[in-house]
Amino acid sequence: MKPVNQKAWLLILPVLVCVAFSAILPLMTVVNYSVQDIISPERRVFVGTEWFASVMRDEELHSALVRQLGFSLAVLAVEIPLGIALALSMPAEGWKSSAVLVIVALSLLIPWNVVGTIWQIYGRADIGLLGAALQRLGIDYSYTGNARDAWLTVLAMDVWHWTPLVALLCFAGLRSIPDAYYQAARIDGASRLAVFRYIQLPKMRGVLMIAVLLRFMDSFMIYTEPFVLTGGGPGNATTFLSQYLTQKAVGQFDLGPAAAFSLIYFLIILLLCFVLYNWMQRVGTQDKETGHA
């Protein structure tokens, strides 16, 4: 047998310490809260999985979860195709390319709460460009009064804010395709659609995977923008999971249920990302089992 040298573990010790303080210990605090009823700082009662059980039965939470899933799926369904389309239509080189890149990236530089404020004003029926224009067209639009309008406005805001990220990632992916591929496609007589389907899309799979995961996680945790824009309303039409969580933890100071829910929330994101990642890894990379030509 080879002599085993365990000294290498020392090299990862600093990382372990950092991660412990930044992630593991805070997470353990949450775990700690989730199994206790904290009546006052001095009086705590161990309640086991009771909070988890009650959170799982919470009707309000269920509807927030459904809203959240719907929102995240809508975000992906709009932003990914739109981002790809945008990247395909961006000029590839020269000063135009640089100019377009800067313009496209602008919305990414704006702080979340400012984005919310921008759209709040933009959508106002009296002075906002969007709201007033829709009113003039005879559409009774109000993101504060109408649940559907509020929902669409939040979605539009997220699309406006984050599609550029998808576009930039896809643009980078497209630029990394060597010219020879396009030349070979011309020689092979491939149509524009075939070039997209068989060259551009496969070559973008890596960046698309990153884009999908980033947009999914971020939209699943969305908080600031709808908080500023609609405050979760009207009613709770735009109350997504993180806002619901904040209401519970900070608004009502129900630390136990909030902690239990945080953990569930965390696990949902982890699970969905895992599923998404694995699905995207597999799609289009496996050997076909049957048939050819």
Next chain:
Amino acid sequence: MARIDLDLAHAYRPDPREDSDYALLPLQMRFEDGGAYALLGPSGCGKTTMLNLISGLLAPSQGSVKFDGLDVTQASPQQRNIAQVFQFPVIYDTMTVADNLAFPLRNRKMPADQIRRRVGEIAEMLELSGQLNQRAANLPADAKQKISLGRGLVRPDVSAVLFDEPLTVIDPHLKWQLRRKLKQIHHELKLTLIYVTHDQVEALTFADQVMVMTRGRSVQVGSADALFERPQHTFVGHFIGSPGMNFLPVLSQGGVLQLAGSSLPMPAGRLLPDGEFKLGVRPEYVRLARTGDSGALPATVLQLQDIGTHLLLTAGVAGQTVKARLDPDTLAPAVGDTAWLQLVSEHSCFYRNEELVA
């Protein structure tokens, strides 16, 4: 299949003034139907530009391209029905090997059963039959390049197949195999093949006719033998052969050559006007002579290398360096000694302004 006529020039910049502004200087060339051609030259000599002009990936800035007498200057690669294989393997990642090979045929709406038959034939030829159902993306580089070659050869009715240094990424021993394969395929399919390379061995073994290019200019088109024996341009003499041709300044005066201070008789059958010329001698045709032989010149031996199949002798003749390939059994002189070399013979070439005159 088609006969291809080029009469063109190309510059990448819009207003070419000097020769150096051109990627390809004005040239005329005919590629006969069913021929195997090679474009040979160092990097940046315009060979890939020429290939892209033939395939239609690029339109010439002046002049025309004709296929069988028909002007196709503005036609797309698809209209020209050209196949081209690139330096680095291009494969469609998401497809199987079979789908990759079938792709050009499917794009041209060939019936499925014909496609299957054709793909089968080409795969057989390139020894890819066992891998038809594998994903192309997971194969090694040489198999990928074979797929690229296959996609170039799969269409039975192509005007020509163009190869742009297709074996650069292939291991040497596979290179040899693939080159033989290509030669064999050319024999079987009777396609017009044009092969771009900077490797003279590759060009000379593959092609019937080799076009040697330098700095956007075609300096000679000919068979391997012609390029070796009678280089039309000093560049060809220098570029073809290993090592390349020796060049020495000579003075012709009334049928006598003045070379390195000695007077030598003109080789039989050659006529040179009076004046200064460059004498070109292949290292293969430099012979070791006995001391004081007529026509021989004294030279100082500078270096002697044993390359296995021959001895490579480097000697100084009146300040000029001359290389000679000698038989390995030759009793070679030692470094520093004086050797007598026979330079002028019936194989000698004479150049003026870099062009062959006699």
